[in-house]
Amino acid sequence: MRHLLLVGAGHAHAQVLLEWARAPLAGVEVTVVSPGAFAPYSGMVPGWLAGVYRFDEIGIDFAALARAAGARFVAGEVVALDAARREVTLADGARLGYDVLSLNIGSTLRPPPIDGATVLPLRPLARLREGYDAVLAELATTDRPLAVTAVGGGAAGVESVLAVVARLRAQRPHRPIAARLVTRSADLLPGMAPGAARRVRAALGRAGVRIECGTAFDPATVAPGQLVLWASGAQAHAWPAASALACDTAGFVRIDHHLRSVSHPEVHAVGDCAAWVPPLPKAGVYAVRMGPILVHNLRAALGAGALRTYAPQHRYLALLATADGRAVAAWGRWSVEGAWAWRWKDRIDRRFVRRFTHAAGA
The missing domain is CATH 3.50.50.100 (FAD/NAD(P)-binding domain)
Structure with a gap:
């Protein structure tokens, strides 16, 4: 049994689970790790902030989607990656191994402290x-x-x-x-x-x-x-750059035209956490467009088919x-x-x- 580990509840991973629910790959165990089961869709967040939508209307229940795909959902935050051992460590100390890893963890922001605000x-x-x-x-x-x-x-x-x-x-x-x-x-x-x-x-x-x-x-x-x-x-999460993965100067994971790490091809990265050359805007539309290519290439990495090339849209x-x-x-x-x-x-x-x-x- 081979193990596919999806870290992050992003748009592209939602597409991976959707396609896995339709056509699972025999002999592959899938695990999804994210701090929370509910993932807001970035396009609808302004409407929620304005009061147009309820919070439960603007996102995806990854735990339910994982069940539909026959995958295991783990509520946890990854804090470290050992690329040589093919293993991630969660904040609670738990460790998860993988044969193929995909990162769709987005970006973060670190505002300065502002007294009283x-x-x-x-x-x-x-x-x-x-x-x-x-x-x-x-x-x-x-x-x-x-x-x-x-x-x-x-x-x-x-x-x-x-x-x-x-x-x-x-x-x-x-x-x-x-x-x-x-x-x-x-x-x-x-x-x-x-x-x-x-x-x-x-x-x-x-x-x-x-x-x-x-x-x-x-x-x-x-x-x-x-x-x-x-x-x-957008700022990069700290742990990918602290691993052996090749990252750019800002800490985003460098990927090739197959959405794979340029240093560790068993690791894929998409969306805001990935560094493309030349750089792409940190916009959700790119993660959405990467989704179908990621689905195909994860299957290829697990022995089903040939890799496809991702070509970002110009507009x-x-x-x-x-x-x-x-x-x-x-x-x-x-x-x-x-x-x-x-x-x-x-x-x-x-x-x-x-x-x-x-x-x-x-």
């Missing part, structure tokens, strides 16, 4: 709920003025500040809220269509969010009692919710916005999650 990092998503629920509960019974600062001018920073401000205003309409977005970048949404940045800038203006581009965040500008949404650049559709019943759509140099774009985004996101919910029998 409530800091919510937007990654990892699985830990965001507890912090946000606490904020909502604390602010549910007061009309005291509130200041919100978002750090990061990418999609996560823009969508989160719009969503959170909309939710807090709906919760207590008479509470004064001052909001700002701080980013080192010269403009919002670097790498996206200029028109998308203009449209998002207008949405932030309508919401009363002050924009500070080309500005380094200074913790001294945050007074006690303020809320900080930390959505700066991808970005749909950014503006928390006012509208969304901005961007594709290459093209962009547009409207209520129809929000309905389109909502339909795409719900359909994506529904694929896995139905497979898990939920």
